[in-house]
Amino acid sequence: MAEPEPARILIADDEAFYLRTTEALLRQHGYDCVTAPDGETALKALSSQPFDLVLSDLNMPGNRNLELLQEQRAKWPEIPLIVVTGAPSLPTAIESVRLGIADYLLKPVRFQDLRNSIQRALARSRAGHLRTQAALEAIAPAGEFPEIIGRSPAMGEVLGILGKISQSDANVLITGESGTGKEVVARAIHNHGPRAAHAFQVVDCTAIPESLFESVLFGHVKGSFTGAVQDQDGLLSRAHRGTVFFDEIGELPLGLQAKLLRLIQEQTFTPVGKSTPVQFDVRFLSATNRDLELEVNAGRFRRDLFYRLAVIHLELPPLKDREGDVMLLARHFLGQLQPAGERVVNFSPAAAELMRKYSWPGNIRELRNAIERGLALASSELITPEDLPRPVAASGGERPAWNVDSEGGTPSRGQALQEAEIEYLKTILQGNHGNVARAAQQAGMSRQGLHKRLKKAGIDAADYRR
Incomplete structure (x- = not known):
């Protein structure tokens, strides 16, 4: 399988040290970077070469009135834009929401948080979909709606x-x-x-x-x-x-x-x-x-x-009613999430069988999170059962020791779903470093709704902050 091209990122910032260090760190993680010290230079770069993502400061020459943000979103709306600013304000936050930016981060920002934001934005972007088109054609026929994966x-x-x-x-x-x-x-x-x-x-x-x-x-x-x-x-x-x-x-x-x-x-x-x-x-x-x-x-x-x-x-329909679509989606996410140069390329037969049997109460979003976890934990060229979330790994028919009914027998459906939800909540909190607002957005629910579920499950988001 051919390695995907590295994502190409335009970094626009007038702080020379931040520009150099951010470029160096992103290059170490497999990204191809171009830098611009002001908004005008950034727009010239956008006009002359393709990019997969733009990372931009707010308060810099050529963008003090959001000129770069407005023109980028108007001319290249398919390119996700992440704002990183040391001078946040209500008007710029409102305008950023209107422009449909992918994220709004405050300096100083931890590199891991920045990297997570970039990965999420690239996964949602049109450029990310284009990069996996060859893989998609191999696993699902290109019909009238090629962006929707499923044969069920x-x-x-x-x-x-x-x-x-x-x-x-x-x-x-x-x-x-x-x-x-x-x-x-x-x-x-x-x-x-x-x-x-x-x-x-x-x-x-x-x-x-x-x-x-x-x-x-x-x-x-x-x-x-x-x-x-x-x-x-x-x-x-x-x-x-x-x-x-x-x-x-x-x-x-x-x-x-x-x-x-x-x-x-x-x-x-x-x-x-x-x-x-x-x-x-x-x-x-x-x-x-x-x-x-x-x-x-x-x-x-x-x-x-x-x-x-x-x-x-x-x-x-929920994913549990889409028999046959689980592995189509899993391979799609594998191609989409796998960073350039990584060696994990497929699923072991045992892992694939467990994924087919699992009911996926969190649906496609839970499946994607499971693939992301598998990529992070895999120690070989295959994702194995040990790399999958615990509820998925326990879906092969054996009774999980942590979830049995009051008589000591097999788990009830309600208990199994409750345990799956708890594991899912822990996974999204861990992936967002305990940030409840971002976790709620990823889970597709309101912040208040996520707080209620966490309280019911006895989970403290503070335990996942780092």
């Missing part, structure tokens, strides 16, 4: 529906358990539809504070609040004629649900501090792991908004 009958039904709805302009609600790939499906609907030439704008309903929601979504004018030193467009303006994807729509507070309903009904919005409404044209896609009909009946979600969002309702 359950996914065949999904793909059949996608072929129809991608060509329409109807609003689509995508539901399914956490980790089933709802955003991937939403992007596929956009990329294969009539709005593909325009923006696909993600609005994470768990990541934007309620007090900033209108400013981030609708934009604001200079002087409309403290720190608003200039007019700023909102996410909706940038998505004009494209698609807006509301991720975790079920977490949206009732007060904001009313504003979103008016937005969809009237196809207008009013920036904060203005009185004149702005007309816009977008398609609305949304996703949630909640049962919104139950939420409606419980009074936690507006019925009229539900009907507006769910003109077409698409439910994704």
Whole structure:
């Protein structure tokens, strides 16, 4: 198997020492780096050569008013952008969220944290998908939706529906358990539809504070609040004629649900501090792991908004119902996550058999985390059962000693799922060094929801900070 090309990173920063040391450390870990001491030099580099990721300071020549960030996101939106700044501020944080950056890190930043952020951004990027295209073609046929991996009958039904709805302009609600790939499906609907030439704008309903929601979504004018030193467009303006994807729509507070309903009904919005409404044209896609009909009946979600969002309702199957797709996905992640020069290239037959038998309560996200763990722990060219998470390694039929019923026999289904969830929570906390906000984002849940699960499981996030 041919080694993947090293990811190419553009580092823009006016601190010469930081620039040199960051470049040297990233090169030691297999990345190909180009440096720029200011925003103008960085833009020239972007115009003349390809990059997989941009790592940029904020307060430097050529970017003091976010010129580099704005032009990079406008001209090269497929390249993920990570901001590293020693002078954070509310306006720059708001603007960074609007621009869809991959991460916002504060100096001094630990190199391991920076490296983890880069790996996550590359894994999600279009460039990362392009790098594994040859491997994907070998394990899954390139059909109408090559970005969706799966040959199971359950996914065949999904793909059949996608072929129809991608060509329409109807609003689509995508539901399914956490980790089933709802955003991937939403992007596929956009990329294969009539709005593909325009923006696909993600609005994470768990990541934007309620007090900033209108400013981030609708934009604001200079002087409309403290720190608003200039007019700023909102996410909706940038998505004009494209698609807006509301991720975790079920977490949206009732007060904001009313504003979103008016937005969809009237196809207008009013920036904060203005009185004149702005007309816009977008398609609305949304996703949630909640049962919104139950939420409606419980009074936690507006019925009229539900009907507006769910003109077409698409439910994704859990991974346990996609027999035959586990190893297709596993090999995809193996090619995607494996750093250049690493020797781990495949799964042992025993590991593959255990992965097929496991029920994957965390779905595709849990599978990806298991592959990442396996790559980190493997001591040979094969990932073996010993390299897999404990619940997966115990899925071969033997009774795990740590999870038995009250009679001392085999574990109940509830106990097994509880143990799997605990192991999953520990894994994502360890991968994010105890940062609950980042762990919640990776797990596809709200920060409050993750705190509740950790408390119930008796897990202290502080134990994983380092």
